[in-house]
Amino acid sequence: MNKKIRSWIQILILCLGVILQSFAPLTQVHATEYNDVITSVGVENRSGEALTQGLDIWQEFRLTADFVLPDNTVHEGDTTTLQLPSEITFSNSSDIELRDASNNLVATGRLDAASKTITLTYTKFVENNSGVRGKFFVYVRVDHDVVSEEKDIDVNITVGHRVLFAGKIRYNGPPGKYDSKIEKSSFQYKDDEKNVIRYNITVNRNMANYSDVTIKDAFSSPNMTFLPDTFRIYKVDWSWNNGDWKWTNAQDMTETFKNQLVVNANGDGFTLPLGDTNGFGYMIEYRAKANYDLVDGEEITNVANMSYNGSENEQSTSTRTYQIAGGVAEGYVFTIKIHKVDEAGQPLQGAVFEVIRDRNQAVVGRLTTDSDGNASVGKLLRDNYTIREVTAPLGYDKLTEDIKISPDEFGSDKSVERRIENKKTPPKTPTEKEITFKKVDPNGKEIPGAELKIYSGDRVRPEAPPVADWTTEANTSKVIKLAPGTYTLTESYAPDGYQYVDDVTFTVNADGSITIVKKGTTDTVVTTGSVLSITDKEDTTPKAITFSKVNLGGNEIAGAQIKIYKGEKAEGTAIESWTSTDQPKQLNLEPGIYTFHEEAAPTGYLKVTDITFQVKPNGTVEVTKVGEKDSKGEDNRVVAQNSTLTVTDKDDDVARKITFSKISLGGVEIAGAQIKIFKGDKAEGTAVESWTSEAGKFKELSLAPGTYTFHEEAAPTGYLKVTDITFKVNYDGTVKVTNVGTKDAKGEDNTVVTDGSTIKVTDKDDDLPRKITFSKVSLGGTEIAGAQIKIYKGDKAEGTAVESWTSEAGKSKDLNLAPGTYTFHEEAAPTGYLKVTDITFQVKHDGTVEVTNVGEKDSKGEENKVATNGSTVTVTDKDDDQPRKITFSKVSLGGTEIAGAQIKIYKGDKAEGTAVESWTSEAGKSKDLNLAPGTYTFHEEAAPTGYLKVTDITFKVKTDGTVEVTNVGE
CATH class of the missing domain: 2.60.40.1280 (Immunoglobulin-like)
Known part of the structure; x- marks a missing residue:
């Protein structure tokens, strides 16, 4: 405050x-x-x-x-x-x-x-x-x-x-700091002389920079005089403290500004140019005195205006209730009543009086008696007043003497009443005068369509016929003969686009001239001799216009941000703005052209383009331009009916550009993902979109707002496919994941993120183990036991084996291996078999296995025998028939190598067929042969002279290169 x-x-x-x-x-x-x-x-x-x-x-x-x-x-x-x-x-x-x-x-x-x-x-x-x-x-x-x-x-x-x-x-506590460019206040000081009021004007409490500041001060109340000798002005610093403005650093600037002070011609105020206020303020003090004795409780109003920055204005008003010590201060509570009668005591209507306050000669009321002869004026101070008759009722003489009211005549009900009698004017035969009536626009042009009626007397009497009535025509005045007297002209219908004028009471004088008795305070009614001209103002009266913001179903929708601009474009500052609710919006708009601008549509709706409409003087509304086509390429849906403008927001099903990125854990776009997009929260029905991802490329789709399901039909080789992901395309074009999906084959959540209109779905590496079967067989295809096998990760048998086992007869071996490259290493072959060299194979993501390197040639100089079938690897161990060096020693009983023994070696346990080896022993020498593992027969064809030959001996060359006699012979 x-x-x-x-x-x-x-x-x-x-x-x-x-x-x-x-x-x-x-x-x-x-x-x-x-x-x-x-x-x-x-x-x-x-x-x-x-x-x-x-x-x-x-x-x-x-x-x-x-x-x-x-x-x-x-x-x-x-x-x-x-x-x-x-x-x-x-x-x-x-x-x-x-x-x-x-x-x-x-x-x-x-x-x-x-x-x-x-x-x-x-x-x-x-x-x-x-x-x-x-x-x-x-x-x-x-x-x-x-x-x-x-x-x-x-x-x-x-x-x-x-x-x-x-x-x-x-x-209520101290107020918050408020804007204060100019403020006017007043008070009475006990030592001042009678009828003096002191005033303060504070300027620029904001301590802002204003240019070309001028202060104009004037009294609205009459007969108040500014006292220039009491004028003082101080340059001060203003600050805000506990809900009040305080000033400091006062500098008396009276001498500087007193020569610039211009007192109003009638002495009721002044004008003072202050120039620029660059971060400082002013305090102006002065006194004013009434030119009459103020009464206790009388209100004196004064207005101070500050013009600044070229064309801006700020105003402050002070109304001071004058107090007299010990007074009763009853205030503006008194009423003067008039009762107008004829000589027979019957009430007279139409007498016009002025009530004048004697103290300051101010007209405090202009009264016209009603049909009961009564009139009154209230809100008066207890004081001396004069009642003066201005116009007598038609046919009666006007009073020639004033009627006085004194303060002590006001009774306990705070009113005083005067019974005033008029004598009837002797009848005269009036001579009718030609009176010209003009109904013109602001440019002085006669306008058609006004329906006018003239009634005798000082008011419209609907029960009595009018003395004249007509409808105005373009460029044509109306001449009517009227006898001298008082008449009232009423406009029963105004031309389209123009305002009604208030009833005009006028008097036709004896000389044919016209005197206006009463008119509307803002109406332009002038007389020149016998011509009465009424200017119609353009009808700028605001009309109640209803705005209805509905959906296609015709229901009011909330959330539309709407602005109304004056003119045919949404430019400048909106004259009205609101956010729609579930109820229509009513505005009061002057007739004219406006633009309906939807700043933002409610969520789920398309905003309309700008619509131009006209408010007509009769309060109806008409669409003059339906607007550009909307984002669907369709016309706006807008209907004007009477004073209601109904604008329909269509459903916002315009597709948004959504980007899908299918990436690896490293963030690289990957090829081969077979993707489908389904409408709704399940991958059911027909997909609305489907594609296969490409390396280094994302996929852009146009999708209308709503809920969708991302379904990966098949992941690229080497990747796990994601489970179904539910996402929502928002109306602002962004995308939001609403369900990340069930856990994937690893038991982990899908990795999916959104950024604006982009959704990124990450395929994890497919490192789930596959069941791979290893079969270790002989050349006959039978699972053999005893092979010591190790599996290494990678293409070499290095580091720690990921798996190892010893084969069993009649059994294959199942392992769980993640997709990748491995090395099959046979640490030791079963007895009687050659071990294979290292074999490299790949476990594929589809669970099949492929040999990528069959390995080095074996000890026979042959390639390994390895085959794959689906998820099975079959490795064949060949028979170990490599010759071993076997030494034969033919000795005497004394252990000495003897010469001359003719020896043959046969394959098998009999000396049959062709010998595989034969030789004759030499003295002091043993015989080395290369024999493959197996059973042989040692046959001495002839013994050296002097020695007995041995019978056939059966022996076995073992795979470890040792020899064992299995039959010592006969």
Whole structure:
């Protein structure tokens, strides 16, 4: 709330019953303080009504007190003291007087702002009169230097040793800092002469930089004079402190600016150019005096205007209620009533009076008596007034003498009534005059279509026929013959596009001239001789226009952000803006062209393009341009019916560009993913889109807003396919995953992220183990036992084997191997078999196995025998028929190698067929043969001379190169 310098304190003695008694004078040795005479205290608002609302900073209210003085006890000089609570202070601390209705001084009152006390000191009057009682009040406010926050305050008044509860008030607390370019305030000062009011004008409390600042100050109330000699101006620094503006660093600039001060011609104000305010402010002080005696409670209004920055203006108004110490301050509550009658006492209608306040000659009311002969004007001060008849009723003489009203004539109901009689004018035969009526537009051109009627008298009487009626025509005036007298012209229908004029009461004078008696305050009605011209204003009266924002089903929809622009384009500042709800929106728009602009459509709807419409003077609305085609390439759907404009938002099913990225864990776009997109939250029905991903490329699709399912029909080789992922295409073109899907084959969540309109789905490496079967067989295809096998990761038998086992007869071996390259290594072959060299194979993602390197040639110089079938690897161990070096020694009993033995070796356990080897032993030498593992027969064809030959001996060459005799022979 703005800081306001408050009014003088009001003291009201409501009822001071005084019974004059004859008492002998009493001598007072010492003044006595009587504090029990205060019977009650209370709080009221500034108008004396119940205080029902919280109080702002600087806002004053009434503190009331009732008192009863004991008879024959209180003497001149005795006192009564009331102590305010610390939270309350006086609005002003001027001394006061308490007087009765006969202006007898009952007591004087001193208001001490420092101690916050009211001290009443009684006069001699209380010694000579009994039954002295009454009520008074003072204006107080919350002391915001004590109370710095919003709170409830108990107003406890201390009177002597008693504490009286006046009531509870609510303090709204200090306001927040507000914009303050100019503020006007006023107050009365106790030492000023009568009828003087002081004024302050504060400039640029914002401490902003304004250019070309000029202050213009003038009184709206008449007969107030600015006193130039009291003018003072200070350059100050303003700051905000606890809800109030404070000034510091005051510099008196009066001498600088007084020569620039220009007083208004009638002395009721001034103009003062201040120039630029570059980060500083001003305080202007002056006094003004009424040219008449102000009455208690009279309101004086003054307006200060600040122009700045070339064309900007700010205004502040001060209305000061003038207070007189001890006055009753009844205010603007009085009424003057007039009852107009003829000589027979019958009411007369149509008499026009002016009521003039004598003190300042201001016309406070212009009255016309009604059909009962009555008229009144209210909201007057108790003062002297003059009633003057301006126009007599038709056929009656106008009063020639004024009627006076004095203040004491106002009764207990605060009104005074005058019965005023008019004598009938002797009848005359009127001579009709030709009167010309013109109905024109603002350019002076006669306009057609106005339906006009003229009634006799000072008002329209529908029960009586009009003396003339017509409809205006273009470029044509209307001439009507009318006898001298008073008439009223009424417009029953205004032309399209124009405003109605108020009824015009006029008088046709005896010379044929016209006098306007009454017209609309804003209407342009002029007379020239016998011509009456009425100018119709263009109809700028706002019309109630209803805007309905609906969907295709015709239901009102919420969330559309709408702006209305003046003109055919959505340019400049919107004159109205709102967000639609489930109810239509009603605006008041002047006739003209407007543009309906939808800033943003509700979610799920397409916004319409700009629509141009016209509000017609008759309150209907018409679409003048349906707008460009919308994002679907279709026309807007808009309907105008009477005063309602219905705009339909279509469903927003326009496809958005959505980007799909199928990447590896390394973030690289991968080829070969077979993908399908299904509408809805399941991969059911027919896919709306399907494609196979390409290396290094993402996929762009156009999808309407809604829910979809990403389904990977098949993952690229080497990758795990993701489970079904549900996502939503939003109306803003972004995408959001609503269900990441069930866990994948690894038992892990899918890896999927979104970024704006892009959805990235990551295929993890397919390193799940596949069941691979290893079969170790002989050349006959039989599973053989005893092969010691190891499997290594990679293409070499290095590091630690991932698996190892020893083959078993008749059994294959199942292993779980992740896709990749491995090496089959036979650590040792079964007895009788050749071990294979290292074989490299690949476990594929489809679970099949492929030999990538059959290995080095074996010890026979042959390639390994290895075959794959699906997920089975069959490795054949060949028979180990490699010759071993076997040494034969033919010795005598003495162990000496002997010569001459003819020896043959046969394959098998008999000396049959062809010998595989034969030789004759030599003295001192053994015989080395290369024999493949197997059974052989040692046959001595002839023994050396002197020795017996041995019989056939059967022996076995083992695979480990040793030899064993299996049959020693005969």
